Amino acid sequence: MAQTHAPKSAAAKGRRGVYEDLRRRIVTLDLAPGAALSENELAARLGVSRTPVREALILLADEGLVRVFPKVGSFVSRVDLQAVEDAQFLREAVELAALGAIPAKPAPGIVDRLVANLAEQERAGIEAEEFMALDEVFHRDLLDLSGHANVWTTVEAAKAQLDRARRLGLSLEPDPLARFAAEHRAIFDAVMAPDRARARRLLRAHLRAVFNDIEQVRAVSPELFAGDPDSAPTRRSVAVWE
Amino acid sequence: MAQTHAPKSAAAKGRRGVYEDLRRRIVTLDLAPGAALSENELAARLGVSRTPVREALILLADEGLVRVFPKVGSFVSRVDLQAVEDAQFLREAVELAALGAIPAKPAPGIVDRLVANLAEQERAGIEAEEFMALDEVFHRDLLDLSGHANVWTTVEAAKAQLDRARRLGLSLEPDPLARFAAEHRAIFDAVMAPDRARARRLLRAHLRAVFNDIEQVRAVSPELFAGDPDSAPTRRSVAVWE
DNA sequence: TATACCGCGCTTGTATGGTAGCGCAAGCGT
DNA sequence: ACGCTTGCGCTACCATACAAGCGCGGTATA
Numbered sequence: 001m002a003q004t005h006a007p008k009s010a011a012a013k014g015r016r017g018v019y020e021d022l023r024r025r026i027v028t029l030d031l032a033p034g035a036a037l038s039e040n041e042l043a044a045r046l047g048v049s050r051t052p053v054r055e056a057l058i059l060l061a062d063e064g065l066v067r068v069f070p071k072v073g074s075f076v077s078r079v080d081l082q083a084v085e086d087a088q089f090l091r092e093a094v095e096l097a098a099l100g101a102i103p104a105k106p107a108p109g110i111v112d113r114l115v116a117n118l119a120e121q122e123r124a125g126i127e128a129e130e131f132m133a134l135d136e137v138f139h140r141d142l143l144d145l146s147g148h149a150n151v152w153t154t155v156e157a158a159k160a161q162l163d164r165a166r167r168l169g170l171s172l173e174p175d176p177l178a179r180f181a182a183e184h185r186a187i188f189d190a191v192m193a194p195d196r197a198r199a200r201r202l203l204r205a206h207l208r209a210v211f212n213d214i215e216q217v218r219a220v221s222p223e224l225f226a227g228d229p230d231s232a233p234t235r236r237s238v239a240v241w242e
Numbered sequence: 243m244a245q246t247h248a249p250k251s252a253a254a255k256g257r258r259g260v261y262e263d264l265r266r267r268i269v270t271l272d273l274a275p276g277a278a279l280s281e282n283e284l285a286a287r288l289g290v291s292r293t294p295v296r297e298a299l300i301l302l303a304d305e306g307l308v309r310v311f312p313k314v315g316s317f318v319s320r321v322d323l324q325a326v327e328d329a330q331f332l333r334e335a336v337e338l339a340a341l342g343a344i345p346a347k348p349a350p351g352i353v354d355r356l357v358a359n360l361a362e363q364e365r366a367g368i369e370a371e372e373f374m375a376l377d378e379v380f381h382r383d384l385l386d387l388s389g390h391a392n393v394w395t396t397v398e399a400a401k402a403q404l405d406r407a408r409r410l411g412l413s414l415e416p417d418p419l420a421r422f423a424a425e426h427r428a429i430f431d432a433v434m435a436p437d438r439a440r441a442r443r444l445l446r447a448h449l450r451a452v453f454n455d456i457e458q459v460r461a462v463s464p465e466l467f468a469g470d471p472d473s474a475p476t477r478r479s480v481a482v483w484e
Numbered sequence: 485t486a487t488a489c490c491g492c493g494c495t496t497g498t499a500t501g502g503t504a505g506c507g508c509a510a511g512c513g514t
Numbered sequence: 515a516c517g518c519t520t521g522c523g524c525t526a527c528c529a530t531a532c533a534a535g536c537g538c539g540g541t542a543t544a
Binding site: 013014015043048049050051052069070071072232234235 | 527528529530534535536537538
Binding site for chain 4: 280281282292296299310311312313314315316477
């Protein structure tokens with residue numbers, strides 16, 4: 001955990017910058033579920049005042065990635081199985097509906113992007129982080145084909161819940177990336193065939209693959225999951241030598 | 243427009259109170275699309291400081307009900323046809339998917355609530371506002387039957403976009419409430435039959451009924467709709483004698 | 485030793501002050 | 515009379531100060 005000394009964020013300041021930074025660190029598990037998020041500490045570390053930090057936390061709380069206990073503290077949300085299941089349900093509903101709304105002649109520009117994207121995914125020796133980004137764009141473009149690209153923001157929020165769970169289980173399989181890429185390719189082919197029924201079946205199976213791993217992770221690292229839905233946080237006093 | 247004099251909101255203060263108050267006034271068209279929402283003015287009118295007002299506006303902007311132009315002003319979002327269509331798409335996808343996830347033996351408690359709700363809807367001489375509230379609970383409970391009640395928050399956000407459009411067209415039909423109630427009844431009967439295919443068909447038709455009116459409204463009151471997607475607001479100087 | 489109590493430090497929530505930026509409008513130059 | 519410039523008032527944005535509340539930890543007490 002390389003803790004750089006002072007300002008730390010060369011990226012964009014302001015509410016937007018803080019939001020994006022925190023969100024990225026949460027979904028990538030750089031900030032573990034349950035971690036404390038003190039407004040003061042974050043403000044000092046990011047080199048801004050409490051205001052933009054606080055506003056970013058409010059947005060993240062609204063998104064379900066942060067839990068705020070008034071007058072007590074703010075924390076990274078633990079992985080709630082019900083929340084993951086709900087996110088899965090929402091995403092599946094939207095993406096499958098989008099499949100049915102794709103016109104007979106899809107927009108060529110988007111199709112080209114998807115083709116290039118798939119090629120990148122199948123590149124040998126690709127890193128997990130890069131693959132996740134490509135995965136995101138793939139599903140986004142798939143939604144874009146239906147003409148409802150704006151709905152992505154909603155799917156994205158649900159996807160955040162799923163991604164945390166997915167990353168927990170990434171190490172359980174030898175090479176999941178190649179499998180995901182193959183599934184993406186199969187889905188794309190079915191869409192372009194066009195074979196709607198097959199596309200639906202494949203996409204549904206692809207989306208549901210997440211749950212295979214998550215239960216195993218729960219057995220290994222139960223502290224990352226929410227036991228009591230409304231459990232209160234606790235405070236700890238630690239002695240330091242400055 | 244009865245402008246009460248001073249504190250105006252006897253309801254809950256704080257961020258939550260301001261948010262709920264503003265949201266209610268926006269979706270009920272009490273605050274018209276395009277209306278200016280000055281932090282200072284709202285803070286003064288609601289009897290709180292700018293901070294909770296600002297935070298509420300941020301949440302509303304994230305929800306798409308408010309548009310913020312930095313250093314210029316905040317305004318109630320105009321009705322964007324694309325946004326309405328996207329909200330429709332999302333809601334349809336989720337609610338139809340929920341229909342498919344309803345178990346063979348639905349939870350009796352929820353069913354009882356639905357039965358009572360339908361009876362209320364069919365009451366003679368019911369007010370529009372009260373009916374809208376019942377409509378909300380009806381669809382919420384329908385989602386609850388599938389076991390994914392938490393997804394309602396997302397549907398609710400989409401519904402806000404739709405409700406504004408719907409209220410604009412409420413006066414175009416002699417008695418739309420009775421028709422809505424009848425459709426609700428038919429959907430509920432199909433769900434309980436159970437006849438999934440019929441339920442799907444009826445629910446889809448019910449949800450899409452909104453668009454029948456909205457185009458007519460656009461012809462009558464174009465200023466409520468967004469022309470240019472990214473049109474900038476303008477400032478006006480008015481002379482007053484205090 | 486076990487237990488009730490009270491204070492203190494931390495937290496978020498709210499209020500207020502200062503800053504930068506935008507758009508209009510009046511005023512100057514042409 | 516027309517176009518450019520400059521000033522002004524407003525805005526949202528960020529920083530800071532103040533207030534209120536919760537929970538732990540030490541202390542006094544049974």
